[in-house]
Amino acid sequence: xxxxxxxxxxxxxxxxxxxxxxxxQGSLMPADDTGAGYPLFPDPGRPRSAVPENVPKPAxxxxxxxxxxxxxxxxxxxxxxxxxxxxIRREAPIPEGxxxxxxxxxxxxxxxxxxxxxxxxxxxxxxxxxxxxxAPSYYAVSSTGPLDQILLPGWxxxxxxxxxxxxxxxxxxxxxxxxxxxxxxxxxxxEDDGHFRLDEGGIELAQDTLFRADIRLPANLLEGDYKTRIxxxxxxxxxxxxxxxxxxxxxxxxxxxxxxAFDQPLLYGxxxxxxxxxxxxxxxxxxxxxxxx
Amino acid sequence: MQIYLPIAxxxxxxxxLMGLGGLVGVMSGLFGVGGGFLITPxxxxxxxxxxxxxxxxxxxxxxxxxxxxLAHMKRKTVDFRMGGVLLAxxxxxxxxxxxVFNILQRLGQVxxxxxxxxxxxxxxxxxxxxxxxxxxxxxxxxxxGRRRLHQHNWVHRLPFKMKFRTSGLYISVIPxxxxxxxxxxxxxxxGVGGGFxxxxxxIYLLGMPTKVxxxxxxxQITFVTAFTTLMHAVSYNTVxxxxxxxxxxxxxxxxxxxxxxxxxxxxxxxxxxxxLLVLAVCAKLALxxxxxxxxxxxxxxxxx
Numbered sequence: 001x002x003x004x005x006x007x008x009x010x011x012x013x014x015x016x017x018x019x020x021x022x023x024x025q026g027s028l029m030p031a032d033d034t035g036a037g038y039p040l041f042p043d044p045g046r047p048r049s050a051v052p053e054n055v056p057k058p059a060x061x062x063x064x065x066x067x068x069x070x071x072x073x074x075x076x077x078x079x080x081x082x083x084x085x086x087x088i089r090r091e092a093p094i095p096e097g098x099x100x101x102x103x104x105x106x107x108x109x110x111x112x113x114x115x116x117x118x119x120x121x122x123x124x125x126x127x128x129x130x131x132x133x134x135a136p137s138y139y140a141v142s143s144t145g146p147l148d149q150i151l152l153p154g155w156x157x158x159x160x161x162x163x164x165x166x167x168x169x170x171x172x173x174x175x176x177x178x179x180x181x182x183x184x185x186x187x188x189x190x191e192d193d194g195h196f197r198l199d200e201g202g203i204e205l206a207q208d209t210l211f212r213a214d215i216r217l218p219a220n221l222l223e224g225d226y227k228t229r230i231x232x233x234x235x236x237x238x239x240x241x242x243x244x245x246x247x248x249x250x251x252x253x254x255x256x257x258x259x260x261a262f263d264q265p266l267l268y269g270x271x272x273x274x275x276x277x278x279x280x281x282x283x284x285x286x287x288x289x290x291x292x293x
Numbered sequence: 294m295q296i297y298l299p300i301a302x303x304x305x306x307x308x309x310l311m312g313l314g315g316l317v318g319v320m321s322g323l324f325g326v327g328g329g330f331l332i333t334p335x336x337x338x339x340x341x342x343x344x345x346x347x348x349x350x351x352x353x354x355x356x357x358x359x360x361x362x363l364a365h366m367k368r369k370t371v372d373f374r375m376g377g378v379l380l381a382x383x384x385x386x387x388x389x390x391x392x393v394f395n396i397l398q399r400l401g402q403v404x405x406x407x408x409x410x411x412x413x414x415x416x417x418x419x420x421x422x423x424x425x426x427x428x429x430x431x432x433x434x435x436x437x438g439r440r441r442l443h444q445h446n447w448v449h450r451l452p453f454k455m456k457f458r459t460s461g462l463y464i465s466v467i468p469x470x471x472x473x474x475x476x477x478x479x480x481x482x483x484g485v486g487g488g489f490x491x492x493x494x495x496i497y498l499l500g501m502p503t504k505v506x507x508x509x510x511x512x513q514i515t516f517v518t519a520f521t522t523l524m525h526a527v528s529y530n531t532v533x534x535x536x537x538x539x540x541x542x543x544x545x546x547x548x549x550x551x552x553x554x555x556x557x558x559x560x561x562x563x564x565x566x567x568x569l570l571v572l573a574v575c576a577k578l579a580l581x582x583x584x585x586x587x588x589x590x591x592x593x594x595x596x597x
Contacts, residue, residue: 073297074297075296075535076294076295076297077304078297078304079304110594111594112593112594113593114591115401115591115592115593116589117586117589119585122583123405123409123582123583124582124583124585124586125402126401126402126404126591137594182590185588185589186590186592188590189588189590189591190592219295219297219303220302220303220304221302253299257299257300257535258299261299261300261526261530261532261534265526265527266523266526266527268532268534269522269525269526269527270523272352272522272534273352273355273522273523275356275534275537275538275541276353276355276356276522276537276541277356277359279356279541279542280355280356280357280360280363280541280545281359281360283356283360283545283546283548283549284364284545
């Protein structure tokens, strides 16, 4: 059932007339640019607007490359460093105003539950929860400056750039009164354990043209396609987006064990038992021989 | 050296895991306990997801109990008939336990129930062991008359009696079956063998002679934990063989060191030390339940 959720969301998004109109105009302007306070935690009741695709030919364009477009998870994998480098291409002389670059890397999403504890009969028990339909298992933002200074909130919510915005839809109606408190806690917890990273000032922009960003992927990576986006901003407004994918895959022994565990669980279970029995028997036999010698 | 665990999808230090297995192995060699009840909470502590810690813990117990039961079979101290009855109960209990585990996981209460189980059982066992070893120390100083083989109580009035020749018993099959079920449930929920429950139950409740108790309980544990591992692997894909292998390698080496060490130390004092250790772990877990946690919120990722 939950596997069809993205599909349903897509259909709903396509049927929403406002969104369709905005897309057909080919405008980059956000639907509502009210500029509500930053950081803004999304209201679960509000429908999400669709992320627009690139529109043709802005005055300034991003040209970028990645040091790796695939990451292999081997047995000894302990994280990976991705270097993102690029330049800004223009036909005309450099316009006036503030120029900024933001780079985001987003891991595949997974459903999760946020629990809140309460004291019951003297012990702390999980009592209230909010189900998050899909949230990235890893999300990193690197930028040329503090996000609240270089990015207008309307553009942020349109492209879902900052950490709170990157969270996707909640599942159904939340059962609790203060859902934003849960979202806030989730961002805080994920930041603490290194799954959400914000590196304001991590990008160096040289002569308003060349930039580079180093982003470290942690060791605890999930498999899948990691979406990389590079935003070019002029005075807080997004003027160009460059997208690329990093493919993260288990290889070798990791791949084989994972496939076996999910495709042939019985065989995998029996193999785990065989390993355990052999190890137990081998150890006692081996040490007995050792002691006799 | 970092190792990426294929099922847990976390990267951990291989030497930490082997050290952990080794430490628990030394304790099991020293004190004659399986060590499952120490490994599972330690795995929680280093960041292995609880579901995977429990399933893989069961797999690790298979390895340590196999090597134990082989040694006991050589000494002919395994009551296969009693083991079979306990096993029948154990398989039922294990099936129930895996079901309960799944329900708890959906309710978000796995951690709480597992923690509560640990507090209750570690408290009981620690207290019992401390009392028993203090009494043994006192008895060593003031020797008294011989105790009776076993007392007759309500256990001996139940129907469906059966002869257990190796144990020299003629009792109803209901109590051993129930003991088996209880241990099976614990094995599935806590990722332990349950020897620490079964051994006292066999001695005090069933009245089995001490010399066959350890071998018989190991016999039952081997099969129940093997069944539990298989159930977890087939229904929830939560057994991480790489993690199990690292723990087992550390564990078997540690067990041999522990056995050698144990021969050089005095038994009663060792038992008091173990009792104090078990009580300390229990107190730590209990405090976590009662004190206000650092963070009221927690995130649980669900299966895709």
